Amino acid sequence: MSHNTNQSNRSFVSYDLAKWAAGLTYDKLSPEAIAAAKLFLYDSLGCALGGSKQHDVEITLNHFKEMGGAPTCTVFGSGVKTDPVTAAFLNALSIRAMDYNDIYWKADPSHPSDIIPAPLSICEMNGLTGKDLILGIAIAYEMEMRLAEFGNPGVREYGWHHATITCIAAPIAAGAILGLSPEQIQQAIGISASPRMCLGAVTAGKLTNMKNTVDPNATRMGVEAALLAARGYSGPEHVIDGKEGLVHCFEKFGGSFHLNMLTDNLPHSDTCHYKIIDCGMKSFPIEALSHAPLSAMMKLVKEHDLDPKNIDAIKVEVIARAADILGDPAKYRPTSKETADHSLPYSLAVGLVDGMVTPLQFEQSRIDDTSLHAVMDKITVVPNEEFESLFPKFQPSQVTITLTDGNTFTARVDVPKGDPRDPMTEDEIAVKFNALGESVIGIDACNELRDLVMHLETETSVGRLLELMNAKETVPC
Numbered sequence: 001m002s003h004n005t006n007q008s009n010r011s012f013v014s015y016d017l018a019k020w021a022a023g024l025t026y027d028k029l030s031p032e033a034i035a036a037a038k039l040f041l042y043d044s045l046g047c048a049l050g051g052s053k054q055h056d057v058e059i060t061l062n063h064f065k066e067m068g069g070a071p072t073c074t075v076f077g078s079g080v081k082t083d084p085v086t087a088a089f090l091n092a093l094s095i096r097a098m099d100y101n102d103i104y105w106k107a108d109p110s111h112p113s114d115i116i117p118a119p120l121s122i123c124e125m126n127g128l129t130g131k132d133l134i135l136g137i138a139i140a141y142e143m144e145m146r147l148a149e150f151g152n153p154g155v156r157e158y159g160w161h162h163a164t165i166t167c168i169a170a171p172i173a174a175g176a177i178l179g180l181s182p183e184q185i186q187q188a189i190g191i192s193a194s195p196r197m198c199l200g201a202v203t204a205g206k207l208t209n210m211k212n213t214v215d216p217n218a219t220r221m222g223v224e225a226a227l228l229a230a231r232g233y234s235g236p237e238h239v240i241d242g243k244e245g246l247v248h249c250f251e252k253f254g255g256s257f258h259l260n261m262l263t264d265n266l267p268h269s270d271t272c273h274y275k276i277i278d279c280g281m282k283s284f285p286i287e288a289l290s291h292a293p294l295s296a297m298m299k300l301v302k303e304h305d306l307d308p309k310n311i312d313a314i315k316v317e318v319i320a321r322a323a324d325i326l327g328d329p330a331k332y333r334p335t336s337k338e339t340a341d342h343s344l345p346y347s348l349a350v351g352l353v354d355g356m357v358t359p360l361q362f363e364q365s366r367i368d369d370t371s372l373h374a375v376m377d378k379i380t381v382v383p384n385e386e387f388e389s390l391f392p393k394f395q396p397s398q399v400t401i402t403l404t405d406g407n408t409f410t411a412r413v414d415v416p417k418g419d420p421r422d423p424m425t426e427d428e429i430a431v432k433f434n435a436l437g438e439s440v441i442g443i444d445a446c447n448e449l450r451d452l453v454m455h456l457e458t459e460t461s462v463g464r465l466l467e468l469m470n471a472k473e474t475v476p477c
Contacts, residue, residue, distance in 0.1 A: 009186060009237045013259050018185035020266045021139050021176040026131040026457075029138055030267070033274035034457070037137040039429060040102055042453045043281050044095050044113040045076075045469065046433030049440045050359055051097030052077025052471070054337075056209040061090060073124045077440060079470035084121035088174075088223040091117035092216030098359055099212070099341045100285035100436075103418075104145050104278070106392045108154030108162050109288060112279060114215040115140035115166060118174040118222050123462045128177065130459030136177040141276035142267065143169035150261040151250070156321070158253060159200040163214040167196035168240065170222020171229075178226050185226070190235025192218070192225035197246070205330045207338035281418040281429070284357045287342045289322035291416035292397035294357060297348050300401050300411045308352050310403050313378050316344060317398040319391045320383040327381030333373065337362045349375035359436070390414070426454070440471050 009015055029037075051057055061078060064086050071081035076094045092114050095101050101113045119136020122128065147165035148154070155164050171192040175185035196218050202210045225235070240259075241247045247257045267274045284291055293316045300306065318326075322344075331343035340346045340362055349372045351357040360366070387396040394414040401409045415421050424432075430450055437446045449468045452459065459465065 009183070012186075012237045013241050013262055014186045014189045014237055014239065015182060016263045017143065017172055018175070018189065019182040020263075020268075021143070021172045022180065022182045022185055024135065024139060024176065024268070026135045028267075028269050028272075029135065030270045030272060030274055032277050033138050033267075034134055036274075036276045036279070037134045037141075038453050038456055039426060040113055040141070040276065040279065040281075041116060041133075041137060041456070042426070042433060042450065043424070043429050044101055044116050045449060045453070045465075046429070046436045047096075047098060047101045047113075048076045048091060048094040049433075049469070050100065050436030051094035052440060054094075054097040056212060057090070057094050057097050059209070060093060060213075064090065073121045074466040074469070076466075076469045077471050084125045085220055085224045085227070087124075088117040088121040089216050089220035091120065092219040093213060096212045096216055098285045098362070098436075099287060100282050100359070100432075103280050103282055103288040104148055105288055105395075106145075106149040106154070107151040108148045108156050108165060110144050110148040110162050110165065111215060112141040112144040112169075112276075115144060115170050115173055115219050115222070117216075118170050118219050118226075119177040120462060121223055122174055122177040122226070124466060126178070127461055129461060130456035130465075132177055133462055134456060136173050138274055138276055139176050140169060140173035141279060142274060143172045145275040145279060146262050150258050152256045152258065155246075155250065156200065158250060158255065159204075161198040161200045161202055161214055163196065163198035163218040164246070166215050166218035167193045167198075167221055168246075170219045171225040172222075174223045174226035175229065178230060180226060180230060184229045186237050187233065187235050188222070188225040188229035190237055190239045191228055191233060192221045192235070193239045193246070194236055196221050203325065203342065205328060207330075207336065207342055209338065211338045211342070278420055280416075280420055281424045283417040283424065283428075283432075284347070285341060285359050285362060286347050286357065287326060289318065289395060289397075290326055290342075290344055290347050291418070292395045292413040293318060293322075293344060293399055294347055294351055295416055296397055296399040296411040296413040297401070298351060299413070300399060300409045301352065303411075304409050306401065306403070306409070308375070310405070311352070311378065311401055312404045313380070313402040314348060314352075315400040315402075316348065316379060316381045317384040317387065317400075318344075318381065319387045319396070320385075322397075323381050323383040332376050334367055337364070337367065340367045344381050345376040345379045346372065348379055395419075426450075441468065442472050445472065 069083035073087035
């Protein structure tokens, strides 16, 4: 591959993506894509309401309140007014904070809903409509999900975080809704991506507040990059496929990238297939690859009415990357929510003892309960070579429970609940939404938000949506 930076700007893939995004309009979206965009927005707003009460969100909100900012956009939960760049960051962090939002995992993992606050901020700032927001969501998902597929292997396998791809997708979504030209969106991609490639250290070993922060930071930069590009600021057009761009750098370590996967069959009409309908949701507030083994264990416990006191050992077989991410030594003694929700031993142990895995299981008091240590020590997480060939089409996980009397029970789950092949319904999302949102905004506002989102295309602005996302003083904390 040539990495000549003297090429025409239009010869780089960033221009192809920018041109597509700039030319897409709401009327070109398929009915299925529109319906999916509403459901993912609904799910994400629920995650944001719960996330707005998390400690990391409170810290960053207080920080930015002291920093100040033009009061043009609204922050979820608090209703604080700030500039569109800061609002995009804080709202994305609220969506991400509980690790309960959507998931798409192919060559790389991704959470496309982390980008929703980018077009939302632009919509609020410029008085745009519900249709514009739906369009921005569809663009964000299309770009993020294609970027999660085009690596062989993905950047995750080289020790880099998927915020590395979000910083490419976010300026495309923000720039398109801002009404930038293809040339301007291309500059925004370069402005955003060149300083934002992200180390995987944030999800390795002991996890910190940065685990949830890096992807929202990429969203933040996407909005800022679009606004800068609108003023004529420039960035490297070759940041993806030119000299010392993403592809060039990873090729030095033996990686390869299928650039055609970014551009082939980009949807252009209401009869096309949009990627958003292929994304999944989370039924548990834990790392995506934990869902299948947790489901398998809970299934065994329920079907055989197993008493946790009679369980001697639990063997968990998963793909190698799941064992690496979720079963390393730091995951057997988590001390923070960030580590606990990325720990298979903790998720299975607390699910076994409590009979459920909800946000309550990730409160600090529960994580600090040392009685769970003995249960975690019964759990062994091992890679299964057979499962490698089935991923990412499936997320195979097998759990074997051995009782103290020697009896064993085994269950395997390949498709967790929330996967497009076993999707969460609107009613199921509503249960999740209300559980997260009722204590923040009240049940009446939760119900009103559901109706608003499901009819979002009729909204002439996003103002009512953001007003409903404000915490009510009459609601107890």
